[in-house]
Amino acid sequence: MVSINPVNGTPQNARLADALSAVDPSVRLQAALVVGSNPAVGLLEALVARCAVEPDFFVRDMLTWALTRLPPEITLPRLRRELDSERPRARSQALHTLSKIGDRSAWAWITRDLLRDADDEVARTAWRVAVLLVPEEEKRGLADELVLQLGRGDRSTQLSLSRALVDLGDVTEPALARAAAGLDPVVAAHAGATEVLRRNPETGFDAAVDEAKRIVALGPERAAAAETAEC
Template identity: 60%
Template sequence: MARQDAHPETRTRVDTGAGREEEAFAPRALRALEDGRPSVRLRAALEIGTTPHPSHVDGLIERCAVEPDFSVREMLTWALTRHAPARTLPGLLEALRAERAQARSQALHTLSKIGDRRAWPAITRELLSDADEEVARCAWRAAVVLVPEGEAAELAAVLVTRLGGGGRETRLSLSRALIALGDAAAPALRGATTDPDPEVRRHAIATERLARDPDAGFEFAIEEAKRIMVLGGDGAGGGESGGGEEE
């Protein structure tokens, strides 16, 4: 990136001693995160991540909660991953209790990228069952990354309670999370295929189908599940494979 194109708030600093330079840089870069132009905010987050410093972390987390642009949010998350987990985890864990849904979802997303299992106790059942679908989806992804060995089956038992709910993207996210848990999820998923609720049964059968043949695509798996239910099966058989849609 050419230096002459950089916004004044984030351009290269004149060295006046390492401590004073960093001191001056942090407020300027963090102020640039509040600029009305997404391109300026994106550059600011990139520069902060390129030159990580503990003084940046709180501002990055605060901005995650309100940033409207997806690309900038992704860069903010990347910038946070460039800092030491010991510095980022406390603020991210606090954000999981925030009233604003975006603060919770972005903190969960960032924790899944950091992958530090010390965050696992904060992935509560309340987050996994959050009324906001984006928060719940982020919680599922984070849980799959952070779950300790030996606890995946218990996590799967919680996740299957969400089968059949939400829209297409939410159902696909849940299926992917269960599939990512592998064999540990099989008993809970198998039990859900006989649930009294037909939506739960359909989603569970489709998830098993997708686990056996990831290339089939989610829509094809759902249609297969409907066919199996009409024929009175439970999805245990292999069934014919077909060229499904892209996920």
């Protein structure tokens, strides 16, 4: 690993900015560590720009940590601009960093467009951040919005949405019930699985999905009758 020693002054900032874009991910990781350990406002742009293109998970995580070390009054407005970026990774990483900062004023920036983002990773991150930042009085509206995404994507995407809805609490029950009673079997099964998880968080997601699919196939009344007969 290349050694990078922190020193004061603009030339060092320039060297660190270059190191954040090095070919070797270990160099990028160490550079992000140095920046976070010695916060410098002058490196805000370099950190944000690297977040938008960084392919390595561990480096991205260190970049986020470095951003959380800077004063939020300068970091938050810059992250808000990234939410409108054309790059999905820029949007998802900005959202992730907002979740780590945890400033509830950022709730207003979690728009419907982000919650419905065409990129699954962006949407998943938006769901998580929204649940973290939403004011109590707006939880029901968020639940109504999130259930519109039921049935979307692969297993990991559906699990992320279920976790977000479960984390919202009991306020999600009416919206999940409506979705479970709908005509789309995929949406109904996902809603049912989420309700199973909400009632019993220890249930595995796959088991909850299987149970929800069984209920959808049989109908609630027949499924209840079958369960009674098995007892």
